[in-house]
Amino acid sequence: MFLKNCWYVAAWDYELIDGKLLARTILNEPVLLYRGDSGEVIALNDRCPHRGALLSQGRREGDSVRCMYHGIKYDQTGRCVQIPGQDMIPPRLRVRKYPLVESAHLIWIWMGDPARADRSLIPEYAPLHDPKWKGLPAYLHYDANYLLIVDNLSDFAHLAFVHTNTLGGSEEYAFVTKPVVIEKLERGFRVERWHMNSESPPYHKKVIRDKDTKVDRRNHVTMLIPGIFYMETAFTPAGQGGEKGNLQNAREYRNCQYMTPETESTTHFFWAYLNNYEGEDSTISRSLLDSLIEGFMEDKAIIEQQQKTLDADAGFQMLGILADAPLAHFRRVLEKLIQAEQSTAAAPAAAAKETSLA
């Protein structure tokens, strides 16, 4: 059960270099992604309508792709343009094409009704468009439902316990910090947390010289439907009034993470962790990327095991604590949107059935 009429991240642009045919299942549908010779990025259903061979195992020819079973060729709109040894091309022989937008190194795909694909609905992340923010894009695959990752990112108390020696820094983080602001949005939520007069966490210490200076740490999170996470982080010298907006000598980060369902129990996870202070020193981006991978592997171990535990007992009911308010809100909003989408999709289908029976 997925929300269809919204934009999902399908890939980073670096995954499509050199005309590669990328096979990626998205929302249970096999999709083929590639950049044609014209530069356009194309998404077609990854199944040849002739006998069902994978187009991703075919051959790219310009902006077109040729199925390497019987050699049928489809152009960038999915239309069949050649059948070896046959002049007549049946109009029904075409592949589904998905609406796609390339923006700031991200490839966004629309899996729902193409007529409703509106580019302005993409929740663009300004730092990805701004060269002052530097960082390296990355991808991880999860053997877990995407909402378990959304849950994980909704409660930063887990930084203290899952990421003590990487992204968190201390167990104290969970005890002494509380979300100072929780804002429920129509399509998501915002949460803000401050950790005052604290040590810099290990991932940050690795890239700064003044490792022992105490800091006030701010994390400000925005989570959006269907699974889009944006976070602003600032470390300001402790006591200077960072919480009142004094960002002098602050070191700041901007983090985007995109959870795209592959299936009900697997997820594509894209992210970038950007900083605005590295200047010419690209080892900082590299170190941050390595630290984030280290941290995310800690999340992945817990979340993938959690998926197994949930699979083992369909009757298990999770019990809430106060910190779950944002994720509970998110799940409620998403469920409503999915229900609304499915009832509008079901209405015309039911009417058509009645007409055909009449």
Ligand code: FES
């Ligand atoms: S299955 Fe693709 S050409 Fe026959």
Ligand SMILES: [Fe+2]
């Ligand atoms: Fe985490």
